[in-house]
Every structure is written in structure tokens, then in C-alpha cells.
Amino acid sequence: MYRGGYIGKVLRVNLTDKTFEEEALPVEVAQDFIGGSGFTVKYLMDEVPADCDPLGPENKLIFAPGPFTGTTIPCASRMAINAKSPATGAMGVATTGGHFPVEMKRAGYDVIIIEGRAEQPTYLWIKNGEVKFRSAKEIWGLPSTDTQLVIKDELHDQNVRISCIGPAGEKLSRMACIVNERRVAGRKGLGAVMGSKNLKAVALRGDQQIQIADKEKYDAARKRMRDGMRESPVLYPEFSRYGTSTTLDVTQAMGIYPANNWTGTGVFTPAEKIGGYAIESRGQGKTACAGCPVGCSQYRLAQDAPYTGLFTEGPEYETLYSFGGVVGVDNPDAIIAADRISDELGLDTMSAGVTIAFAMELFERGILTLEDTGGLDLHFGNHEAMITLLNMIGERQGLGDILADGTKVAAEKIGKGSEKYAMHIKGLELPAYDVRGAKAHGLSLATAFTGADHNKGYAFQEIFGIPIPYPVDRFAIEGKGELTKWNQDARTALADSPTMCVFLMDMAVAGFMFQNTADLMEATTGLTYTTEEVHQVGERINNVARVFNVLAGFTRADDDLPERLKTEPIPDGPSKGQLISQADLDFMLDEYYEVRGWTSEGVPTRNKLEELRLGYLADQLGLQ
Amino acid sequence: MKVKVRSVGFIKMLLGDAEVDVEISEDSTVTDLLAKLEEEKGEKFSPFAVRPTEKSAHAPLRVMVNGRDIAALEGRHTVLAEGDDVLMFLPIAGG
Numbered sequence: 058m059y060r061g062g063y064i065g066k067v068l069r070v071n072l073t074d075k076t077f078e079e080e081a082l083p084v085e086v087a088q089d090f091i092g093g094s095g096f097t098v099k100y101l102m103d104e105v106p107a108d109c110d111p112l113g114p115e116n117k118l119i120f121a122p123g124p125f126t127g128t129t130i131p132c133a134s135r136m137a138i139n140a141k142s143p144a145t146g147a148m149g150v151a152t153t154g155g156h157f158p159v160e161m162k163r164a165g166y167d168v169i170i171i172e173g174r175a176e177q178p179t180y181l182w183i184k185n186g187e188v189k190f191r192s193a194k195e196i197w198g199l200p201s202t203d204t205q206l207v208i209k210d211e212l213h214d215q216n217v218r219i220s221c222i223g224p225a226g227e228k229l230s231r232m233a234c235i236v237n238e239r240r241v242a243g244r245k246g247l248g249a250v251m252g253s254k255n256l257k258a259v260a261l262r263g264d265q266q267i268q269i270a271d272k273e274k275y276d277a278a279r280k281r282m283r284d285g286m287r288e289s290p291v292l293y294p295e296f297s298r299y300g301t302s303t304t305l306d307v308t309q310a311m312g313i314y315p316a317n318n319w320t321g322t323g324v325f326t327p328a329e330k331i332g333g334y335a336i337e338s339r340g341q342g343k344t345a346c347a348g349c350p351v352g353c354s355q356y357r358l359a360q361d362a363p364y365t366g367l368f369t370e371g372p373e374y375e376t377l378y379s380f381g382g383v384v385g386v387d388n389p390d391a392i393i394a395a396d397r398i399s400d401e402l403g404l405d406t407m408s409a410g411v412t413i414a415f416a417m418e419l420f421e422r423g424i425l426t427l428e429d430t431g432g433l434d435l436h437f438g439n440h441e442a443m444i445t446l447l448n449m450i451g452e453r454q455g456l457g458d459i460l461a462d463g464t465k466v467a468a469e470k471i472g473k474g475s476e477k478y479a480m481h482i483k484g485l486e487l488p489a490y491d492v493r494g495a496k497a498h499g500l501s502l503a504t505a506f507t508g509a510d511h512n513k514g515y516a517f518q519e520i521f522g523i524p525i526p527y528p529v530d531r532f533a534i535e536g537k538g539e540l541t542k543w544n545q546d547a548r549t550a551l552a553d554s555p556t557m558c559v560f561l562m563d564m565a566v567a568g569f570m571f572q573n574t575a576d577l578m579e580a581t582t583g584l585t586y587t588t589e590e591v592h593q594v595g596e597r598i599n600n601v602a603r604v605f606n607v608l609a610g611f612t613r614a615d616d617d618l619p620e621r622l623k624t625e626p627i628p629d630g631p632s633k634g635q636l637i638s639q640a641d642l643d644f645m646l647d648e649y650y651e652v653r654g655w656t657s658e659g660v661p662t663r664n665k666l667e668e669l670r671l672g673y674l675a676d677q678l679g680l681q
Numbered sequence: 682m683k684v685k686v687r688s689v690g691f692i693k694m695l696l697g698d699a700e701v702d703v704e705i706s707e708d709s710t711v712t713d714l715l716a717k718l719e720e721e722k723g724e725k726f727s728p729f730a731v732r733p734t735e736k737s738a739h740a741p742l743r744v745m746v747n748g749r750d751i752a753a754l755e756g757r758h759t760v761l762a763e764g765d766d767v768l769m770f771l772p773i774a775g776g
């Protein structure tokens with residue numbers, strides 16, 4: 058049925074009944090949603106009630122790589138995982154790379170849907186069309202690296218690839234992530250969804266070959282992409298040496314590196330200690346995802362006591378913020394330690410760090426006392442306290458139990474006006490860009506279907522000065538609605554669905570990114586798209602997600618920013634004085650909803666949905 | 682007139698310091714400033730002083746004047762003033 062790229066198979070696993078079955082991947086779904094994020098959004102919309110309990114048995118966990126994954130197209134070992142998010146209650150798409158995505162295609166599937174709830178701790182072993190439900194009783198409680206090692210030994214196969222949770226997911230932390238090798242589908246609490254299903258891990262292995270529809274077109278398109286990679290002034294020279302760590306030097310130089318729970322942007326400027334060029338001294342080689350010639354993942358080794366000897370893949374830029382600037386820490390070894398500990402516990406570094414920053418501000422203000430913290434001195438900058446608290450969060454001990462579900466829930470439990478200091482949108486903590494100094498980036502956080510997610514509509518024009526589709530002024534509010542739609546649709550269609558590493562989108566094929574995807578899709582799968590139709594795939598996916606969220610109860614009021622960003626200007630530095638007032642936000646939202654073809658309350662219209670072949674969703678919304 | 686050139690990473694290495702004061706004539710543009718730096722720092726700086734080509738999507742150098750990307754101003758034709766803060770670095774894009 059498929060000429061290439063796709064296997065054409067969906068695997069459905071029921072944990073309650075311990076059954077599994079295969080079904081065909083419909084061609085219309087492939088054409089309209091491409092793969093990856095698109096598939097997971099489509100299947101979640103169609104199969105999971107938007108008002109279900111995210112930690113209940115009705116929620117489903119959906120894994121999907123893309124048609125490029127497992128071919129020789131570079132940098133395509135990526136996949137999306139989706140479920141209704143316990144952190145936000147909205148769609149919860151997270152993506153990850155490494156090796157598991159390719160192995161999932163080799164195991165023979167475009168999509169894996171996991172349903173129900175296992176009675177006992179379980180892990181899945183998927184190989185050659187067979188699914189085994191194995192006891193995870195002995196590995197329940199293990200950190201993520203050891204979980205993977207033990208499973209490989211137990212299965213007598215060191216080449217198995219595994220996605221698993223750590224103690225944080227088992228204990229249903231809404232900040233729990235899913236770990237594969239040393240990479241993570243970090244955010245939205247997907248680890249808790251796995252934990253709620255008593256599912257410790259998914260292990261798979263296979264030798265399915267991926268076909269290519271048109272070899273000649275494929276070679277030409279692939280060559281053009283490889284040429285773009287080679288000609289980039291930064292991809293191999295800088296990015297393969299530093300990964301995302303030097304972004305810290307950039308955002309600090311622009312005055313948008315957030316610090317001290319977003320009170321100290323431009324004031325606390327630690328790039329000389331923890332920027333990418335500074336921590337190069339901790340470098341111990343590098344690694345790559347499957348099929349990637351760039352290899353941007355740096356290994357780093359902590360040098361100074363008490364962190365000596367702790368080794369991690371990372372820290373990436375977001376973690377250099379969440380355990381760095383936002384908590385007032387400028388000790389690179391503490392950040393390395395926190396990165397590794399988070400991975401082992403199975404916690405999202407971003408939400409964990411920002412939640413610790415929240416606790417620190419409360420402590421500095423006297424809202425939390427030494428009695429509340431169990432004697433921990435939670436001043437900004439106290440990295441030892443940060444590490445202790447991180448471990449407590451992962452195991453839900455003491456104050457860690459209150460903080461384990463993120464800032465929104467912690468603020469509700471603590472009260473005393475603490476919600477003013479909770480830096481989240483829809484329940485997901487803010488990423489590493491002080492968006493008061495980058496308005497479209499702020500609008501994308503406010504409107505992303507997953508909450509404050511920097512990966513759903515990254516405004517690379519504002520942050521990196523890339524003039525595609527046009528140059529922009531990061532301080533202006535005009536035109537940002539249109540730009541945000543463009544960024545959201547492009548990111549979803551070009552990176553998260555085929556799949557492809559987004560760093561190539563920004564740094565290697567920026568000048569022809571839509572054509573690149575259209576050409577590779579035709580060559581690999583035989584499915585054809587104009588560049589407009591590729592845009593439309595991104596638009597379609599964002600609309601499906603919006604409908605789900607509307608049905609889950611989200612309104613315009615939830616497309617918001619934390620109070621601090623609307624009322625307190627950036628205190629110092631090159632972006633001093635910037636903020637996004639409520640009037641600014643309303644201006645940008647009005648423009649955004651209009652270009653999206655939604656009502657002024659942010660609800661997709663029947664016209665727009667039918668234009669996207671989603672008329673059935675207009676029926677579900679009860680639209681005229 | 683004098684402008685302050687700030688840089689990080691590779692560009693900082695080429696220029697010798699994170700902050701360098703550069704003397705240029707009145708009404709100089711960013712292009713003029715880059716030519717002056719090429720003159721002072723030599724051949725190693727030349728690749729960054731060139732104009733963006735058709736092939737590469739963006740210039741090999743990212744420049745901000747007083748916190749604003751030159752892409753949002755007049756590009757390399759942006760006119761500089763006494764005391765301007767000019768930030769330069771490689772156009773990495775990740776994180």
C-alpha cells in the first residue's frame with residue numbers, strides 16, 4: 058500500500074487485557090498528517106475523550122516516528138509521544154531523538170498506541186510482530202540508566218532500545234519524563250501517564266527495512282539537504298562542538314536570559330562560568346542520534362567536589378537555565394550533576410528547575426520557612442540545596458512531595474499569594490527565554506497547544522536573527538500573530554512530523570525548508586505536496602490540537618502569560634524596560650486568532666475546519 | 682567616533698576581547714565597521730565581513746546594534762552613532 062517511508066502499520070497494545078493487534082495506517086491519515094506529532098495528535102483526538110483523567114485508564118500513550126525515520130535521510134531519528142497531559146490537561150506532545158525512533162520503525166510500526174492499565178508493574182517487549190508483557194516488579198524503583206541495562210541483560214540482547222520511566226514517573230510526578238538511552242521526551246508529565254498505567258518500559262527490536270519510492274529523486278533531494286548542512290556557517294563549525302550550550306552566551310548578550318525566578322534578567326549574568334564556551338572545559342567527547350553526521354550531543358564530566366565524577370549527556374541550553382540562571386546558580390558542575398540526577402529520576406529538567414526557583418523565591422520572601430523546607434536554606438544560588446531538593450522531588454519526600462507536580466499545583470497547595478511567583482502557562486513551566494524581550498516568542502508560549510512550550514512555535518527570527526520568512530524586530534508587537542502562526546505550522550510540519558531535527562531547519566535548510574520537506578516526502582513515500590500543502594499539514598495539526606483543548610475546557614483566558622511578565626519590566630541589560638502588557642498580549646492574540654481563522658475567543662470556525670478536511674471536528678464542537 | 686564592539690565565542694577569539702572599542706568615521710555603516718575590523722584583525726576576519734550569498738540563508742555573522750538585530754534595522758547599511766553598542770556572534774540557532 059505504501060511505496061516507501063511508511064511501514065503502513067499501527068500497533069495497538071492493551072495493558073488491561075494483555076492483548077495486542079495490528080491495524081493498517083490509513084493513507085488519508087498519512088497524506089494529511091505526515092507522521093510523528095501529526096499522527097499522535099490525530100489519534101489522540103479521535104480516541105481519547107478530551108475530559109478524561111490524564112492518570113486514568115482512558116488516557117492513551119501514543120508513540121510515532123515519521124516516514125523519514127529509519128531511512129538514510131540524515132537527522133531523522135526522532136519521534137513524538139502524546140497523551141492527555143497530567144501537567145496541563147491539554148494535548149501533551151513531547152518529542153525525543155536518540156536511537157529508539159529508528160528502532161521502532163525497524164520493529165515494524167509507524168504508530169504504537171498503548172491503552173488501559175496493567176494490574177502489576179509491567180514492561181513491554183516488542184520484537185518481530187510479537188508483544189510480550191513482562192513483569193517489571195524487580196526493576197520498579199530503578200533509575201533510568203540501570204533500568205535499561207537490566208532489561209537488556211534480562212532479554213539477552215544488548216541491542217534492544219528502550220523507553221522507560223524512573224522513580225518520578227512511578228510516583229506520578231506531573232513533571233516526570235520518558236527516557237530513551239540518555240535522551241528524553243521531557244515535558245508535559247508523560248512519565249506520569251506511563252506510571253499510572255504501571256508501565257515501566259517499552260523495549261523493542263527489529264530488522265524491518267524501509268523502502269524508498271523514487272531512488273533518483275531521493276538521491277537528489279538528499280544531496281541538496283546534505284549540501285545545505287555542509288554550507289552552513291554554524292552547523293558543523295559550532296553546533297557540532299557545543300550543542301545548544303552557546304545559546305546561553307547569545308541570550309545573555311541580548312539581555313533575555315532569565316534569572317532568579319524571572320526577577321533578575323540582565324542582572325545575574327553568569328555566561329563566563331556556565332556559558333557554552335565556559336563549560337567546554339567539562340567536555341568529554343560527544344555522541345549523535347542514529348543517522349546524524351553532526352553529533353551535537355556533548356558528554357560532560359563534573360570536575361569539582363561535591364560533584365566530581367558525575368557524567369551526563371548535556372546539559373543543553375534549557376538545563377543551563379533551569380539549574381543555572383533561574384535558580385541563581387553559576388556552578389557548572391552542579392548543573393551537570395542536576396542534569397544527570399534528573400535523567401536518572403526521570404524528571405523534566407526544565408519544570409524541575411523552575412519549580413525549585415519558585416520555592417527559592419518563596420523562601421526569600423518568607424512564605425516558606427526553614428521548617429517548611431526541612432532545614433534547607435533555599436536562597437537563590439545555593440546549588441547544594443538545589444540538588445537535595447531535586448532528589449526530594451523525584452522521590453516525593455517532604456517539601457518535594459508538594460513541589461513534584463509543578464508550580465501551578467504547588468502554588469495551590471501553599472497558598473499565601475504564591476501563585477504570583479509560579480512561572481507557568483496552562484501548568485507547564487516557562488522555558489529559557491525572557492519573552493518580555495521577544496514578543497512573538499512570548500505569543501507562541503501563550504498559544505502553544507501544550508502550554509509554555511518553546512518547541513511548538515519557536516520564534517527563531519527573534520532569538521537568532523534568521524530572516525526567514527522575513528526579518529523581524531523582537532521588541533515590536535505588530536505582525537507577531539502572523540509570525541507565530543507561521544512558526545507553529547512550520548515547526549509541526551517540517552520537524553515534528555516527518556520527522557527531522559529542528560536544528561537543521563534553522564541552520565542548514567532555512568532558505569528552502571518547505572521545499573526540502575515536499576521533495577523528500579515525494580521521493581521517499583510517493584506522496585506529493587506543494588509547499589502550501591506542507592504549510593497546511595502544520596496548520597491542520599495545530600487545529601486538531603486546538604479543538605481537543607477547547608473540548609478539554611480551554612478558552613482565550615488560558616492563552617495567557619504569568620503576571621510578572623505583564624507587569625514587571627526586565628530590570629537591566631540590553632532588553633531593560635521591556636514587558637508584554639495585557640494590552641500588548643490582547644493585541645497580539647487578536648491578530649493571531651484572525652490569521653488562524655478562529656473566533657475572537659480562539660475557537661476554530663467551521664469554515665476553517667472544513668478547509669482543512671476536519672469538518673467532523675466542527676460537528677464535535679457543535680458548530681453551526 | 683568610537684563604537685563598542687561586544688562579542689562571544691569564536692568572534693571574541695578573533696577580536697581578542699569580549700569588548701573592543703573601535704574608531705570609525707562619522708556616519709559609518711555596519712559594512713564600514715566590518716571592513717575596519719577586517720583591516721585591523723586581518724584575513725581571519727574576512728569570511729565574516731562578506732555579504733550573505735544566495736546559497737546560504739543568512740549571513741555568516743549576526744550583528745545587533747543597541748540590542749536590535751540589524752535585520753530589523755537597515756541590515757548592513759545601518760548607520761552607526763557615537764557610543765553605539767554593537768554585538769557580533771556566529772548565527773547559531775538551537776535550544
